[in-house]
Amino acid sequence: MSGEGITKLIRSHLAAFGGYVPSKSPELLAERVKMPLNGITKLDANENLYGCSPKVNEALGGYPYFNIYPDANQTEMRRLLEGYTGVSAEHIVVGSGSDQLIDLIIRLFVGPGDEVINCVPTFDIFRVSTLLCNGKLVEVPRDEDYRVDVKAVKKAITKKTKMIMLANPNNPTGTPTPREDVLELIETGVPVLADEAYVEFSGETVTPLVPKYENLLVLRTFSKWAGLAGLRVGYGIMHPKVAGYLQSIKMPYNVNIAARVAVRESLKDIDYLMEKVKAIVAERERLFDELTKLDWVKPFPSKANFIFCHVLNGKAAQIQQALEERGILIRYFDLPMLQNSLRISVGRPEHTDAVIKALKEVGGD
Ligand SMILES: Cc1ncc(COP(=O)(O)O)c(C=O)c1O
Structure with missing residues (x-):
C-alpha cells in the first residue's frame, strides 16, 4: 500500500505540517x-x-499510590500554587508542562482563519499550536535587539485577532518586555498570553494584574527553576471564567501523580x-x-x-x-x-x- 489513500484523509492544513524541532x-x-x-x-x-529538589527524589521513591488516578480537579496543586503565586486557586489551571496549556488556550480561542499575533522570533510552540488549529499567524518582527515592537503589534490587530503571544523573557533571545509595554498590549482588550516560563530568573511578572484584566493569561512552569522538565508540569493564571473553560476542555487526568508529588515537595523546598x-x-x-x-x-x-x-x-x-x-x-x-x-x-x-x-x-x- 502506497499510503496515498490515508494521506488524502488527513486534514488538509496538516498534510505538509512542519512540527516543533x-x-x-x-x-x-x-x-x-x-x-x-x-x-x-x-x-x-x-x-x-x-x-530537582532532593525532597522530590525521596518522596517519589516511597510513594504508595501510583495505582490511583490523580485528582482531575487539581485541588491540592492549585491550593499550593495559590501560596506561591499570591493569586487565588480559582485563577489557576495546571498542565502537563506549560506547552500543554499553550495548546489548550489556543484551542479554546482560535478557530480556522482566526488571527494570532506572534512577536517573532519567538518560542516555536506558539506557531505550532496556532497552525494545528488552522489559525492564521500574524508575525510582527521584533527590533534588531529583539525587543517587542508594541506600536506594530497594536497596528496588526484586526477584528479577527484572537490572541497576542508574548514570551517574557523571550525564547530564544532572552529579551525581557518591560511591564509598561505588556500593560499597553493588555489594554487593547485582545487576550494576551504572557508566557513567563523564566520568571524566576527574570524577577518580573504581570501576575498581580490577572484579577484586574480578564484578557490576561499568564503561564509558568516547574521545568526551569524547579528542575522538573522531565516530569512535565506547568500552570496558567487567568480569570476564573477562562480557567473554568480550560478545566472543562482538558483531559481529566492531564497532570500525573508523580508531577503532583513533585510540585508539593518543590514548594516545601523553595x-x-x-x-x-x-x-x-x-x-x-x-x-x-x-x-x-x-x-x-x-x-x-x-x-x-x-x-x-x-x-x-x-x-x-x-x-x-x-x-x-x-x-x-x-x-x-x-x-x-x-x-x-x-x-x-x-x-x-x-x-x-x-x-x-x-x-x-x-x-x-
Ligand atoms: C517560552 C517558553 N514557554 C514554554 C516552554 C515550555 O515549558 P514546559 O516544559 O513547561 O512545557 C518553554 C520551554 O523551553 C519556553 O521556552
Whole structure:
C-alpha cells in the first residue's frame, strides 16, 4: 500500500505540517560519541543542571499510590500554587508542562482563519499550536535587539485577532518586555498570553494584574527553576471564567501523580531551589562576560537561563556540530531573524568552563 489513500484523509492544513524541532537525546549522543552519559554537557534545552529538589527524589521513591488516578480537579496543586503565586486557586489551571496549556488556550480561542499575533522570533510552540488549529499567524518582527515592537503589534490587530503571544523573557533571545509595554498590549482588550516560563530568573511578572484584566493569561512552569522538565508540569493564571473553560476542555487526568508529588515537595523546598536559581543567574552573567571576550560572537543580554548569540565569523551549524563531537549540546539557528546564531543554556560553573573552552578550540576561523 502506497499510503496515498490515508494521506488524502488527513486534514488538509496538516498534510505538509512542519512540527516543533525538539532538543537532542543525551543518551543517543553519548552512544554516538562513545562517552558515558554523565560526560555529556546538555546546554540545548534550558533545563536546570542542578536537578530537582532532593525532597522530590525521596518522596517519589516511597510513594504508595501510583495505582490511583490523580485528582482531575487539581485541588491540592492549585491550593499550593495559590501560596506561591499570591493569586487565588480559582485563577489557576495546571498542565502537563506549560506547552500543554499553550495548546489548550489556543484551542479554546482560535478557530480556522482566526488571527494570532506572534512577536517573532519567538518560542516555536506558539506557531505550532496556532497552525494545528488552522489559525492564521500574524508575525510582527521584533527590533534588531529583539525587543517587542508594541506600536506594530497594536497596528496588526484586526477584528479577527484572537490572541497576542508574548514570551517574557523571550525564547530564544532572552529579551525581557518591560511591564509598561505588556500593560499597553493588555489594554487593547485582545487576550494576551504572557508566557513567563523564566520568571524566576527574570524577577518580573504581570501576575498581580490577572484579577484586574480578564484578557490576561499568564503561564509558568516547574521545568526551569524547579528542575522538573522531565516530569512535565506547568500552570496558567487567568480569570476564573477562562480557567473554568480550560478545566472543562482538558483531559481529566492531564497532570500525573508523580508531577503532583513533585510540585508539593518543590514548594516545601523553595529556599533550596531559589539558592540554585541565584547561582544560575550569577553564572548567566559570567557566561555572558566570557562570550563577550570571544571576538567572533555577539551575545545578547538575557533575563532567562540561557544566552543567545550571533556568530560573526564562522558558521553556527559547524560550531554546534563540533561541540557535539566533544559531548556538548547547544542549539543553533539559521532562520529568518535568527541567522547564524547559537543559544547556550546556563548550567553550573563547570559547564560554563567546558563550553567556553570548546568554543575557543573550534571557533573564530
Ligand atoms: C517560552 C517558553 N514557554 C514554554 C516552554 C515550555 O515549558 P514546559 O516544559 O513547561 O512545557 C518553554 C520551554 O523551553 C519556553 O521556552
